Amino acid sequence: MTQHTPTRPLEGLRVVDFSTLVAGPYCSRYLSDLGAEVIKIESAEGDYMRSQAPLRDGMSTYFGQVNCGKKSVVANLKDSEMLADVKRLIDTADIVIENFRPGVMTRFGLDFETLSDSNPGLIYCAVSGYGQTGPGAERPAYAQNVHASSGHDLTLLRYQDELTRPANSVLFYADILAAIYALSAVNTALYSREKTGRGQHIDVSLMESVVNLMPYDVQEAQFPAKISRPVYKPSRTTDGFVIIMPNTQRNFEMLARATGHDEWITDPRFATVEARYNNFPELLATIEGWTIQRSSEECERILSAASVPCGRYRTVAEALEDPQLKHREAFQTVTDRAGDYLVTNLPFKMSGGTVSAVPTVSELGEYKLSDFL
Structure with a gap:
């Protein structure tokens, strides 16, 4: 052929x-x-x-x-x-x-x-x-x-x-x-x-x-939101930072289980999307309590394996060596x-x-x- x-x-x-x-x-x-x-x-x-x-x-x-x-x-x-x-x-x-x-x-x-x-x-x-x-x-x-x-x-x-x-x-x-x-x-x-x-x-x-x-911001400028959208922030680790995105209900529940904190799922502050929006700074602080005990690589590995969107902060030089790229x-x-x-x-x-x-x-x-x- x-x-x-x-x-x-x-x-x-x-x-x-x-x-x-x-x-x-x-x-x-x-x-x-x-x-x-x-x-x-x-x-x-x-x-x-x-x-x-x-x-x-x-x-x-x-x-x-x-x-x-x-x-x-x-x-x-x-x-x-x-x-x-x-x-x-x-x-x-x-x-x-x-x-x-x-x-x-x-x-x-x-x-x-x-x-x-x-x-x-x-x-x-x-x-x-x-x-x-x-x-x-x-x-x-x-x-x-x-x-x-x-x-x-x-x-x-x-x-x-x-x-x-x-x-x-x-x-x-x-x-x-x-x-x-x-x-x-x-x-x-x-x-x-x-x-x-x-x-x-x-x-x-x-x-x-x-x-x-x-x-989003073009629309929000015309129709101001009553509740601000969540602002995802870096979570500190033992050697740097990671960004974790528990955006959907499923993402959040997988995050809770992967970190060994099933109780987060029923915590009234975090149990629903609306509750998390209203308590987002507390949620991020709670997550950081887990990440700060681990390296960035460990956080990324554990959460990625659980299908939780997570990325560690890297330099461009490090990204150049990324095996996926x-x-x-x-x-x-x-x-x-x-x-x-x-x-x-x-x-x-x-x-x-x-x-x-x-x-x-x-x-x-x-x-x-x-x-x-």
């Missing part, structure tokens, strides 16, 4: 990527993971991320995480001849990704309306902080200020006991979410093009991406001039195709426009 060799699902598609930093580039990297040819247009200085730590021999692994698999072309969009070549390149493309402020691409004549005249099947994805239109569209945006203005940071503060100001912003939720929504929108547009023969313009905002992260091939080794390192793969597998990072990182200007025309 002939064996089928899986291919990458988006093989044969061409992407021209004008984006920098994280949100746009992560979307185009995902498209590369799925098989598309991604041509990254950079200025002579290169994407700012090329200079960002961690660095080895001047090569940024942060840049590689977000941009592996792409082909770097240096192009000065203010040079009329080079701009004409860029437009010719886009005529051969299926997808354009950009994350300039609204209006910048229009000034270069690289807006969707202009480009789709000669390439009606073009899918054009614009990623911005607040969207392409509206009273806030022109505001400068990074993930951190979007987190603040979306309500995300004050929502997190509301659920903390020991903080008196919003937490320092170091994880770029807005960028990653926008990249994922952009990928979803691009693939939806590709499906639509199969039926209509025409491409379309996609407008993705970081702000709306973060608001979508908070379904290794089994899942969650990481891909990529190579640049300075050597090998791991990047994350997309968190899904497909039975009919390969989904993984392309294991190379292009040097700035490694390719020329003429290579693709």
Whole structure:
């Protein structure tokens, strides 16, 4: 029987990527993971991320995480001849990704309306902080200020006991979410093009991406809850912390039995979901009385064996060694001039195709426009 060799699902598609930093580039990297040819247009200085730590021999692994698999072309969009070549390149493309402020691409004549005249099947994805239109569209945006203005940071503060100001912003939720929504929108547009023969313009905002992260809080802001939802907190162990989630009645009863405290099941403070909601701090204190006598690994092992949702707190370095993640091939080794390192793969597998990072990182200007025309 002939064996089928899986291919990458988006093989044969061409992407021209004008984006920098994280949100746009992560979307185009995902498209590369799925098989598309991604041509990254950079200025002579290169994407700012090329200079960002961690660095080895001047090569940024942060840049590689977000941009592996792409082909770097240096192009000065203010040079009329080079701009004409860029437009010719886009005529051969299926997808354009950009994350300039609204209006910048229009000034270069690289807006969707202009480009789709000669390439009606073009899918054009614009990623911005607040969207392409509206009273806030022109505001400068990074993930951190979007987190603040979306309500995300004050929502997190509301659920903390020991903080008196919003937490320092170091994880770029807005960028990653926008990249994922952009990928979803691009693939939806590709499906639509199969039926209509025409491409379309996609407008993705970081702000709306973060608001979508908070379904409960969007509703609770409109209809304040009489009883606050339970806030699951770390339980201290002999060597760190675990998080335990006795969310349903069944979860709670399994927790009580696994810890040897069957009496919790009939305790009037904890016997029902409503009772636990009303006495949640007491419940957590009671659970911690059990966890604080054991190591994090022991707590996780005992409770997981009893089908109680529980996880010990680990560093990213520890997570990199997780045997389940290794089994899942969650990481891909990529190579640049300075050597090998791991990047994350997309968190899904497909039975009919390969989904993984392309294991190379292009040097700035490694390719020329003429290579693709």
